[in-house]
Amino acid sequence: MTEENRMTLLTLDPLNTDLEQGDRALRDYQAVSEALRGAPLEGLDGLSVLIVGGGIVGLMSAYYASEAGADVTVLESRALGGAASGRNAGGIYANGRDIGEVALARVSMDLWEELGERGLDVKFRRKGHTIVAMNGTELSLLQRARDIYERAGVPIELREGSEAVAELPLVNPGIAGALFSPHDGQGYPFTATTSLRKAVVSRGGKVETFAHVERLIEREGRVAGVSTADTTYEADVVLIAAGPWTTELGRQVGAELPVRPRRSQLTATERLPVKGDFPFVSGNRVYARQTHADNILIGGGGPWEENGFHTTTTRQALDVYGTYMTEMFPGLSRVPIIRAFAGTVELTPDHYPLLGKVPGVPGLWVSAGYNGHGFGLSAAAGRMFTELLKHEVRGTETPAALRDALTDYAPGRFAKN
Numbered sequence: 223m224t225e226e227n228r229m230t231l232l233t234l235d236p237l238n239t240d241l242e243q244g245d246r247a248l249r250d251y252q253a254v255s256e257a258l259r260g261a262p263l264e265g266l267d268g269l270s271v272l273i274v275g276g277g278i279v280g281l282m283s284a285y286y287a288s289e290a291g292a293d294v295t296v297l298e299s300r301a302l303g304g305a306a307s308g309r310n311a312g313g314i315y316a317n318g319r320d321i322g323e324v325a326l327a328r329v330s331m332d333l334w335e336e337l338g339e340r341g342l343d344v345k346f347r348r349k350g351h352t353i354v355a356m357n358g359t360e361l362s363l364l365q366r367a368r369d370i371y372e373r374a375g376v377p378i379e380l381r382e383g384s385e386a387v388a389e390l391p392l393v394n395p396g397i398a399g400a401l402f403s404p405h406d407g408q409g410y411p412f413t414a415t416t417s418l419r420k421a422v423v424s425r426g427g428k429v430e431t432f433a434h435v436e437r438l439i440e441r442e443g444r445v446a447g448v449s450t451a452d453t454t455y456e457a458d459v460v461l462i463a464a465g466p467w468t469t470e471l472g473r474q475v476g477a478e479l480p481v482r483p484r485r486s487q488l489t490a491t492e493r494l495p496v497k498g499d500f501p502f503v504s505g506n507r508v509y510a511r512q513t514h515a516d517n518i519l520i521g522g523g524g525p526w527e528e529n530g531f532h533t534t535t536t537r538q539a540l541d542v543y544g545t546y547m548t549e550m551f552p553g554l555s556r557v558p559i560i561r562a563f564a565g566t567v568e569l570t571p572d573h574y575p576l577l578g579k580v581p582g583v584p585g586l587w588v589s590a591g592y593n594g595h596g597f598g599l600s601a602a603a604g605r606m607f608t609e610l611l612k613h614e615v616r617g618t619e620t621p622a623a624l625r626d627a628l629t630d631y632a633p634g635r636f637a638k639n
């Protein structure tokens with residue numbers, strides 16, 4: 223086996239992350255969780271909120287804002303979740319995350335669990351995320367990652383050699399080890415978006431599909447609504463949750479909100495004979511999960527994948543996924559692939575999202591650019607948006623816990639002076 227580092231979902235840089243950054247992630251997680259526990263979802267009565275984009279981020283924002291009393295309208299160009307939000311693997315995890323995202327990822331996981339308990343059909347399960355090390359180089363990176371995540375409070379276990387093999391069905395017995403968080407979870411995009419829509423509509427909110435926003439409307443120095451080809455919508459607050467389409471909308475009002483599109487593909491196999499206990503795994507250039515229907519979804523991506531809004535699938539992706547997945551899990555080599563699909567992930571220059579008020583453009587907010595992790599982060603994104611909005615409406619200061627946790631996500635950080 224080669225000593226190349228091919229780990230896929232380890233966006234943490236173990237060699238350039240201090241253990242103290244782990245401490246900060248733990249403090250942020252605890253402080254935000256406490257702040258949210260003590261903050262009832264209320265106080266937005268009478269406020270009209272227009273959300274551009276019916277992906278998971280727009281719908282989560284609509285869900286929490288409508289619970290807090292806002293009069294919410296979501297406008298979506300396509301079908302509900304018609305972009306990445308309906309075409310993703312549903313991973314909701316902290317293991318592997320860049321240290322700057324760990325706190326929010328953990329808050330989000332807790333909220334996903336709560337959504338399930340509230341009766342939404344999000345199919346959230348804590349089945350864990352395992353990062354496989356194929357060689358000694360990767361294992362030593364995972365050892366360092368384990369130390370950082372431990373400091374960040376992420377439940378985490380490192381298994382070496384045969385111990386790791388014993389826990390992973392169908393795996394290559396030659397793997398060097400694995401980093402496992404039993405706390406990590408997964409959900410199901412289709413039922414999640416549908417269920418959120420139902421909840422929003424049941425509170426009097428509107429979710430309109432095939433309603434493409436052409437213009438942001440400005441009046442008296444603020445964004446006062448939007449227009450589609452045939453309708454004008456007025457609102458007190460407009461939230462852009464348009465994933466990789468965010469940049470164009472921002473430019474209409476002079477806001478620099480850089481989000482670059484990149485294709486990402488998935489293949490689905492036939493149902494696996496190993497029922498229901500194949501974990502969310504990543505490594506060796508690919509990642510995979512078993513759906514609740516027992517199929518395996520295999521994805522990957524990498525420098526070879528194309529930038530832009532293309533969503534055609536390619537032979538190269540099938541070859542890469544097939545070759546590297548079966549090298550890591552030879553037991554999957556006889557499981558046929560039955561379909562492939564692609565979506566568009568949304569990349570910001572520093573790989574952190576844009577979340578909050580757009581500076582210099584009163585009335586306009588943004589929640590976008592989740593860098594291919596937006597399904598998992600969306601519950602926290604929606605809840606945090608609602609919390610920030612409550613303080614804006616009341617004219618009270620945002621609690622320090624929320625402000626500190628969101629510092630790296632400030633929407634104005636790319637503005638040209």
Ligand SMILES: Cc1cc2nc3c(=O)[nH]c(=O)nc-3n(C[C@H](O)[C@H](O)[C@H](O)COP(=O)(O)OP(=O)(O)OC[C@H]3O[C@@H](n4cnc5c(N)ncnc54)[C@H](O)[C@@H]3O)c2cc1C
Nearest residue numbers: 275277278279299307310311313435465565595596597598
């Ligand atoms: C193959 C693949 C696998 C992935 N796997 C995972 C995973 O396991 N875990 C994870 O956390 N994330 C994953 N992701 C990433 C995740 O899907 C995204 O980060 C997330 O869906 C982003 O949600 P969003 O609502 O911000 O954007 P989107 O889903 O892109 O939604 C934005 C919506 O805005 C609409 N829109 C745009 N412009 C307008 C307009 N002018 N008017 C009206 N509507 C408009 C679009 O039609 C779109 O539906 C994956 C993505 C892909 C493609």
